[in-house]
Amino acid sequence: MSGGAVVLADTVHRVATTEWHERVADLLAEGYNFLHSLGAVDELGRQPVIRIICRLWRFGGVTRVESVRVETLVARGDTPELAGRLPSVSDLLPGAGWYEREIHDFFGVGFDAPDTAAPQADLPLLNLNDAIRPLRKDFVLAARVAAPWPGAKEPGEDAAAPSRRRMSPAGVPDHDLWGHRAADEPPPPPDDIAAALAGGRMRRRR
Amino acid sequence: MSIHADLDSTGTRDAATLHGSIRLIAERCTSCMICVRECPTWCISLDSHTEALSDLPPGARERSRNVLDRFEIDWALCMYCGICVEQCPFDALEWAGSHVPAVGRLGDLVHGVDELDGRRG
Numbered sequence: 001m002s003g004g005a006v007v008l009a010d011t012v013h014r015v016a017t018t019e020w021h022e023r024v025a026d027l028l029a030e031g032y033n034f035l036h037s038l039g040a041v042d043e044l045g046r047q048p049v050i051r052i053i054c055r056l057w058r059f060g061g062v063t064r065v066e067s068v069r070v071e072t073l074v075a076r077g078d079t080p081e082l083a084g085r086l087p088s089v090s091d092l093l094p095g096a097g098w099y100e101r102e103i104h105d106f107f108g109v110g111f112d113a114p115d116t117a118a119p120q121a122d123l124p125l126l127n128l129n130d131a132i133r134p135l136r137k138d139f140v141l142a143a144r145v146a147a148p149w150p151g152a153k154e155p156g157e158d159a160a161a162p163s164r165r166r167m168s169p170a171g172v173p174d175h176d177l178w179g180h181r182a183a184d185e186p187p188p189p190p191d192d193i194a195a196a197l198a199g200g201r202m203r204r205r206r
Numbered sequence: 207m208s209i210h211a212d213l214d215s216t217g218t219r220d221a222a223t224l225h226g227s228i229r230l231i232a233e234r235c236t237s238c239m240i241c242v243r244e245c246p247t248w249c250i251s252l253d254s255h256t257e258a259l260s261d262l263p264p265g266a267r268e269r270s271r272n273v274l275d276r277f278e279i280d281w282a283l284c285m286y287c288g289i290c291v292e293q294c295p296f297d298a299l300e301w302a303g304s305h306v307p308a309v310g311r312l313g314d315l316v317h318g319v320d321e322l323d324g325r326r327g
Contacts, residue, residue, distance in 0.1 A: 144248075147248070149248060150242050150248055150250065150251035150252075151239060151242045151243035151245075151248075153239065153242075153253075154239065155236070155237045155238050155239050155254060155272050156237060156254050156255060156256035156270075156272040156273075157254075157255075157256075158253060158254075158255065167243065169243070169248070170246070
């Protein structure tokens with residue numbers, strides 16, 4: 001045999017959270033019984049949701065793999081505690097429990113264990129502080145704020161760029177946006193933080 | 207799309223697809239800073255300066271080019287994601303098969319132009 005197995009392009013099923021468990025069960029019944037991955041993407045900046053993606057494979061012999069992706073959108077909430085919940089599929093796919101615990105720890109999305117599910121569905125993977133949900137796009141990488149960024153220099157220059165075309169690294173929002181705030185000042189809007197976290201040329205604020 | 211497309215019929219990887227380390231081809235580098243800025247782990251740093259071009263025809267506008275003074279990859283930080291290889295517009299970075307050797311001190315994992323460019327062939 002040469003060339004290895006061929007994985008066909010994903011067929012995508014976009015479902016509501018209420019249909020999530022049922023759709024995964026249906027696909028399992030159709031033979032998609034290999035859990036390739038279960039992950040999440042914070043869509044902040046596009047829409048205030050967290051996209052949950054479950055990829056399942058069906059093997060046709062040893063050389064052909066059919067792949068489906070089930071996607072659903074869960075409310076992200078302005079803070080991790082306000083993130084939405086999703087029914088766990090760990091009763092169908094026991095291995096999914098580990099991924100669900102990861103998604104809970106990194107994004108704040110909770111998973112409701114069905115009666116028959118393995119008990120790990122509502123346990124965290126790591127005992128992170130509730131405020132630390134590091135894959136949410138408004139999570140600031142605080143250690144980077146203090147570290148000098150090697151990309152601040154311009155080509156051919158040995159010092160940081162003049163402020164009019166200053167670059168900012170990804171993960172470090174402008175100090176005006178994120179820095180020390182008066183106690184009565186409201187927190188910065190999560191959309192603004194997410195935009196700042198993409199890095200690039202700094203936008204002049206106000 | 208094929209999984210294991212880089213495995214030949216005997217199951218061994220082609221040398222060109224081995225992601226052992228990243229090689230710098232210094233004469234192609236224009237010090238544009240793109241790799242430095244794109245690196246998610248901040249493991250690349252470089253210094254450069256501009257130099258006026260001398261071999262211009264008479265009457266031509268003055269022009270200058272960037273000259274690379276220092277290029278360093280800190281292998282202690284690099285996670286071998288290949289974003290720098292992919293982003294370089296001048297193909298000055300490429301995958302190399304040889305692995306970064308173990309060292310006794312952390313600082314020795316910072317490789318400069320000599321180490322990064324000297325492993326060709």
